[in-house]
Amino acid sequence: MTGNSEITVLLQAHAAGNPDAMNRLIPLVYDEMHKMARGRLVGERPDHTLNSTALVHEAYLKLLDFNRIDWQGKNHFYAIASQVMRNLLVDYAVKQNAEKRGGKNYKVTLKNSHVTEETDLDEIISIDIALKKLEEIDERQAKVIECRFFGGLTIEEAAKALGISEPTANRDWKMARAWLNRELNSE
Amino acid sequence: MSNSTTWNKLKRIFEIAAELEGNDRMQYLNEECGDNRALYDEIFSLLESHDQMGAIDKEIDSIRLSAISSANEERLIGQKIGNYKTVQKIGSGGMGAVFLAERADGQFEHKVAIKLMHNPFVSDREMDRFKAERQILARLQHEHIARLLDGGLTGDGHPFFVMEYVQGLPIDVYCNKHKMTIRERLMLFKEVIGAVEYAHRSLVIHRDIKPSNILVTNNGSVKLLDFGIARVLSDEPVSETVFSATDSLALPLTPAYASPEQINNDTISTQSDIYQLGLVLYELLTGFSPFNTKPTSAHELKKFISEAEPENPGFHFRTTGTIDEKDIIKTQKAAELRSASVNRIRKTLSGDLRSILLKALQKDPDKRYESAEKLHGDVNNYLNGDPITAHPDSKIYRLKKFTRRYPFEIAAVAFLAILLAGYIITITWHTKQTEQALEIAQFESEKSEEVVDFLLGMFEAGDPRLNPGETITANDLIDSGLQEATLLSDSPVVQANMFNVIGKVYTSLGEYEKAAEILTRAIDVLDETGEDHVADRVDFLNDLAIAKTRLSHYEGARLLYSESLAMAYNYFGKDHPKIAEIKTLKGSWVPVTGINHAAELRQQSLEIRISSFGENHLLTADSYMDVGKINRSMGEPELALEKFETAFNIRSRELGEEHPLVAESNIFMADVYRLYRKDTAKAEELYNHGLNILELAGAELAPTYLHGLTGLALLMIEIGNSEAAIELYHKNLALREEVFGNRHPAVAEALSHLAGGYQSMQQPHKAKKLYQESLSLWEDLVGYDHIVVSGVLISLGNTLVDMKKFDEARAAFDRALAIQHNYYGEESGTLVLRAIGRLYKHQGDFDTSGYYYSRALQQFDPEGTSLHHDAVKMREELKRVKELIAGKE
Secondary structure: OOHHHHHHHHHHHHHOOOHHHHHHHHHHHHHHHHHHHHHHHOOOOOOOOOOHHHHHHHHHHHHOOOOOOOHHHHHHHHHHHHHHHHHHHHHHHHHHHHHHHOOOOOOOOOOOOOOOOHHHHHHHHHHHHHHHHHHHHOHHHHHHHHHHHHOOOOHHHHHHHHOOOHHHHHHHHHHHHHHHHHHHHOO | OOOHHHHHHHHHHHHHHHHOOHHHHHHHHHHHHOOOHHHHHHHHHHHHHHOOOOHHHOOOHHHHHHHHHHHHHHOOOOOEEOOEEEEEEEEEOOOEEEEEEEEOOOOOOOEEEEEEEOOOOOOHHHHHHHHHHHHHHHHOOOOOEOOEEEEEEOOOOOEEEEEEOOOEEEHHHHHHHOOOOHHHHHHHHHHHHHHHHHHHHOOOOOOOOOHHHEEEEOOOOEEEOOOOHHHHHOOOOOOHHHHOOOEOOOOOOOHHHOOHHHHOOOOEOHHHHHHHHHHHHHHHHHOOOOOOOOOOOHHHHHHHHHHOOOOOHHHHHOOOOOOOHHHHHHHHHHHHHOOOOHHHHHHHHHOHHHHHHHHHOOOOHHHOOOOHHHHHHHHHHHHHOOOOOOOOOHHHHHHHHHHHHOHHHHHHHHHHHHHHHHHHHHHHHHHOOOHHHHHHHHHHHHHHHHHHHHHHHHHHOOOOOOOOOOOOOHHHHHHHHHHHHHOOOOOHHHHHHHHHHHHHHHHHHOOHHHHHHHHHHHHHHHHHOOOOOHHHHHHHHHHHHHHHHHOOOHHHHHHHHHHHHHHHHHHHOOOOHHHHHHHHHHOOOHHHHOHHHHHHHHHHHHHHHHHHHOOOOHHHHHHHHHHHHHHHHOOOHHHHHHHHHHHHHHHHHHHOOOOHHHHHHHHHHHHHHHHOOOOHHHHHHHHHHHHHHHHHOOOOOOHHHHHHHHHHHHHHHHOOOHHHHHHHHHHHHHHHHHHHOOOOHHHHHHHHHHHHHHHHOOOHHHHHHHHHHHHHHHHHHHOOOOHHHHHHHHHHHHHHHHOOOHHHHHHHHHHHHHHHHHHHOOOOOHHHHHHHHHHHHHHOOHHHHHHHHHHHHHHHOOOOOOOOHHHHHHHHHHHHHHHHHHHHO
16 A cells, blocks of 8 residues: 555544554655655745745645545544644754754755754744643643644644634634743743 | 633633733723732733734744655665665755765675755656756766766656765865965865866856865865756756756755856856856855845845945955954954964955956856856966956056066056056047047057057066076066067057157166167157157157156256147147146156246146046046145145145045055145144054055055155154154165165165164164165266265265264265256255254354355245245244354354
C-alpha cells in the first residue's frame, strides 16, 4: 500500500485505538505535506507574495483528497496533523537553536531566502511550554491553540477537527490566546 | 493555581467582558468581581492581553515549511541516492539539502557531496534540460571549481547532483582567520576570478556567487561550488538557451547577493557573475556591505540592489565625519583582520581598488567589466602597480600611472597630462561654435589622440619590464621620442606637435635651453607648411614664452606673449576663452609683466571666463585663485580670501569635497588665516584638511602639497611648536629627494626650508650648514647670479647675524643686493635692506639700522598703508628701532 490509501488505513487504525498507527502515520504525513508544499514554492518568483498559508492548506487538502475517508476521519486527521506539526516545529526549533549556539562547522549550505528570525524559533519553544501549562488547566482550549497556531487551521477547521461548535472554538481561542500571550509576556 | 470552579467563573466573566468596551467593561467587571480583588486582577490582565498582539498571532508559515523540509531530510540519512549512500546532512536550505555520502557498493573509499533538490521534476521537458545541463557542467574541469561527478533522479523524481566533496572554510571566514592583508586577499580572489573566467569560456554562468559558495581548503586553495546549478533549477525554457551564454530568466537563490538584473527578472548574462564577483570582493576587502543600510524587507532589498549607489570602499574606514563609537570599533576590528591600520586601508581602498570595485558593481551590466578576464586583468594590473582600465579617461590615466612607477619623470608627465586635459577642454568649446570650428575640433582631437599615443609609446618603450636590463633616464626617453618625431616629416603638423610636447617635457624637467630650442623648431616646422595653424601656433608661442621666462629672458617672453595674444585676438575674438588662457599665462610670472600688469591680466582673464563659462566653471575657479594670489601679494588679504573661498565653493561643488583642487583652495585660504587673520586654529584645520585630501589622492608630490606642508610648518613655528615644524620639513625634504633625486631645485628649496626651521629653534649652527648646502646646490643648478640665490643669501645672512658673524653676514647681504639690482634694477632689494637693518640693530648701531629699515619700507610701501605681512612687520621693526634710538638718547 502506498500513498493516500495507506494513510487512510492508518488513520482508521488510529481512530480505532491502534497506538502503532500514529508512529507509522507521521512520516507519511511529513512526506505528503512536504511534497505538496514544496512543489508549489519552487518556481515562485521572489516578487510574488508567497502565501504559504495557502500552500500548507493545500498540502492538507491534497492529503485528504480521497473519498474513502468519512468526514469524521478527515476531521480527525486535521487534529492529528496539527499535533504532528507541533512536534515537528518544536524539534526543529530546538535543533536549529542548538546548532546556532554550538558554533557548528561551516557547511555547504543553500541559504534559505525566507529568513527565519531566531526569536521566532525561541518563541515556538516558549509557546510549546506555555501550552503544556494550559493543557493542565483547560485541555480543549489548548487543543484549539494547537490546531490554530501549530497546525495553521482556521476556526472552522479547528472546530470540525475537535468536534466542537464553531462559537465554542472561537470563545476558546480568544481566551486561550489572551492567556498564552499574557503567560509569554510575563516571562 | 486555580481549581475548575474558579476557572469556569473566570472564563464566563472574561468571555462577556471581552465583548464589552470602556466603562461598560469596567462596570461589568466591578459588578461580577465585587470584593474579589484577585479575580478582578486576573481578568483585568487577561483583558489587557486580549487587546494586544502577542507571539501567538505571529505568522509561522515559513518556519512550518522549513521544519517539514528538515524533518524530511533527516529521514534520508543512510538512504541510497544513485550509487551513493548518505552519511550525514551537511547543509540545508530553501532549495534542497546537501549530504556527505560515500560509495554504496563500498568498492573504494570515496567521499562526495550530494545535493538533493526538494522539488521533483514533473515534466519530460524539465528532465531533458536537466540532463543537458548536467553534461555541460560535468565538462567543467578546473582546479578551482568543485567538480560535478554525477547527477540523476531519485526514484520519486527528485533531482540530485553528486559533487566533489570539499572541506574548507568560506573565503571570508578563511581570510579573517588568517588576518590576510588586502593584497593577500586579492591574490586569493584571483583564483576565484580565474575559475569564473574559465566557466564563462565554456558558456556556463554561475549565478549564485557568494562567500559560502567559495571555500578555501586547508592548503589554501580556492574551490568554487555549485557552478551553474542555479540555472538548472530556474524555470526557463530549455532548448535554445542551453548552449548560449545568456539566460532569459533568473531566480536568485540568495537575494542579498542578487545582481540588479536578477532581482528584476531581466535577462542575465555572464555580467551577472561579474557583479557578484565585485560584491564578494568588496566585502572581502572592506568587511562591509557596499550598501550602508540593512534592508528590512524584500521590497527594500530589491530597491537597494536596483538603485542604491555602493559606498566608496574607503568610506568604511573613515576617521572623520559622522562616525559613532560602534562604527569605530567595527572599523578597527576590520582593519585588524586585514593586518593594517585604518588609515592605511582607507588609502589603499581609495585609489585603483575603488575604481575596480565600483566598475564591477555598476547597475547597468554594460558598464561593468566586459568579462571576467578584464576584471582579472585589472586586479593583476593593480597588484603589479600597472595602470588599470577601470578609469574614466584611461589614456591620460595611464600617463599618470606611468609617472608613479617612474617618479623621476613625474613633474614632466603630470604637467603634460594637465596640459592635454586643458587642450581637450578648449576643443570641446570649439564644437559649440560654427560648423567650420567643428571640423577643426575633430582634427584637433584626432591629433591630440595621436600625441597622447606618441607619448605613451615614448614612455612605454622605456619600460624596463618590457625592455629588461636597461636603466632608463628621462633623457633616454626624450631622445627616443625625438628620433620618432623626426621620422614623422610626412605629417608636419603632427611632427610639430610632438616637438612641442617634447619641448614641454624639457621645460618641466628644468632643461630650459633645450626646451627653447625644440619649441622654436616646432614653430618653424609649423610655419614651413605654409598653412595657417593659428590655434597650434598660439599654443606653441605660449610654450616657448614659458621656457624663455624660465631662462629669465623676460623681454623675449613678453614679445612672444604679445604675438600670441595678437594672433588669438584676430582668430578667436577678444572675449574668447583662449584669450583668457594666454592672459593667465602672461600674468602668471610677475617679473615678465610687473605686478600691476599681472594683476590686470589675471582680472581680465577672470572676466572673460565668467562671461564665457559662467560663475561656476572650473576654469573660472582657476582664475579666481590667480586673482586671489595676486591680491595677496599686493597686500589685500581680505580680497584674496574672498577669491580663494569663491574658488573653493566652485571646486567643491563641481568636484566634490575631496578633490586636490579643493585642497589647493584650502591651503591658500589657510595662508591668509595664518598670515593675516592670525587665526592659528582655523589655519591649522585648513592646512590639515588640504594636505589630507592630497595624501588620499596620492598627490604628495604636487607643488600645492609642498606649499601646504611648508605653510603648516611655518604655522607650527609661529605657535611655538618647532619640533613639529622640523618634522614636517624633514618629511618635505625626504619626499622631494625621493622624487627628484638629491640634485634638484626642489631639494635645494627644501634644504633652506629645513634650515629656516632650525633657525627658528635657535640652532643657528645647523641652520647655517643647511643654508650653505642649499646655496651651493642652487649655484650649481642655476648659476651664481640667479635671483633665487639672493633669497638663500638673505636667509644665510640672517643666521650669521644670529651667530654674531656680522662681517660674513654683511658680505652675503651685499651679494644678494647686487643680484637683485642686476635683476630688477636699482629700486629693488627690499628684503635685503630689511635684513641689513636687522644686522645693524643687532650690532647696536640703531641709527644705521633705522636708515635701512626706512629705505626698505620706502621701497616696498611708499604710502605706508599696505597690509602685506612683510610691510606690517617692517613697520613694527622700524618702530622698535626708533624706540631704541629714543631710549639711548
